[in-house]
Amino acid sequence: MKIKEINDFTLISKDATMDHIIENLNKSTYKILFVSENNKILGTLTDGDIRRYIYDKKNNLSKLKAKDMMNSKFKYIYEDEYEKLSYNDLLKYNVEYLPVLNKNMEIIKVIRIPINFQEISKLKTKVLIMAGGKGTRLYPLTKVVPKPLVPFRDKTIIEQIMEQFINSGFDEFILSVNYKKELIKNYFMDLKYDIKYIEEKDFLGTAGSISYLRFYDITKPFFVANCDVLLNIDFSEVLEYHLKENADITIVSSKENIDVAYGVIRFDEKNNFLQIDEKPNYEFFVNTGIYVLNPEIIELIELEEKIDMPELLKRARAANKTIKVYQSKSKMTDIGQWEYYKKFL
Incomplete structure (x- = not known):
């Protein structure tokens, strides 16, 4: 249940289709995808994001792309900041997955902060x-x-x-x-x-x-x-x-x-x-x-x-x-x- 660094995260294109998204979510150990363009991260995408978008918009699923459903207001941290923070500092972000980015907004690694860990730490x-x-x-x-x-x-x-x-x-x-x-x-x-x-x-x-x-x-x-x-x-x-x-x-x-x-x-x-x-x-x-x-x-x-x-x-x-x-x-x-x-x- 510890905070851990993840290096086997999944990147997908902003133009990924619904079939491609579902296929990658099923394969992903962590059930979260990182939407990117030219290696620059644009947002995150979970099955919850998909459900909320479909419920609100009720659009044709075959025409949906990753960029339509992703969370573009995701939380992240820069690599040089991450090296200076303690685990309790990371808890303040209040998310389970926290991407670590370089100055070009390219994803370096992902920090996983399990929900149970967050609750215990509170x-x-x-x-x-x-x-x-x-x-x-x-x-x-x-x-x-x-x-x-x-x-x-x-x-x-x-x-x-x-x-x-x-x-x-x-x-x-x-x-x-x-x-x-x-x-x-x-x-x-x-x-x-x-x-x-x-x-x-x-x-x-x-x-x-x-x-x-x-x-x-x-x-x-x-x-x-x-x-x-x-x-x-x-x-x-x-x-x-x-x-x-x-x-x-x-x-x-x-x-x-x-x-x-x-x-x-x-x-x-x-x-x-x-x-x-x-x-x-x-x-x-x-x-x-x-x-x-x-x-x-x-x-x-x-x-x-x-x-x-x-x-x-x-x-x-x-x-x-x-x-x-x-x-x-x-x-x-x-x-x-x-x-x-x-x-x-």
């Missing part, structure tokens, strides 16, 4: 990132810089996480900070991210700073993410799943597997041998540290209470809240431990 879902820990698993690196600012590839860890959410249409962030918080705030001072801060007075565990959200006008489901995991998924699909399942909490999981280098002995409760599984592979789903929470969950935590997420989940179950698990097919990249992090250096 929720203006906030993302709370837990960025206040000491990052002891990355010692000695985090004795110098806080874990969120540790470099990973061409950006910091926290920017990589934020970009993944931005690419899914979510760009409103709340950072929970504590350890070396001034370094983090100063780093983002001149960067173009939409960020608010929660400043912990003490270390509150993996869920305690959620309690501060009672002061942030949270009226819709929101994401909570740890600051050490990358997951290449479309987070708008996670939110859509959460809403569809009427969940109060959704835990994002990732499939992992372990190869056992030895034969595993199976036996019963009386130690009678059953069989040996030779070097088995075990598959299971692990917690990624990424969640979707409904606003009501905030009230399960006392203000400034120290609490970890497993305990919050227990409280939610005791309160008869619906907790769902989203099964991600993407492999999790854990960059919060030195043994894993140094593999990427």
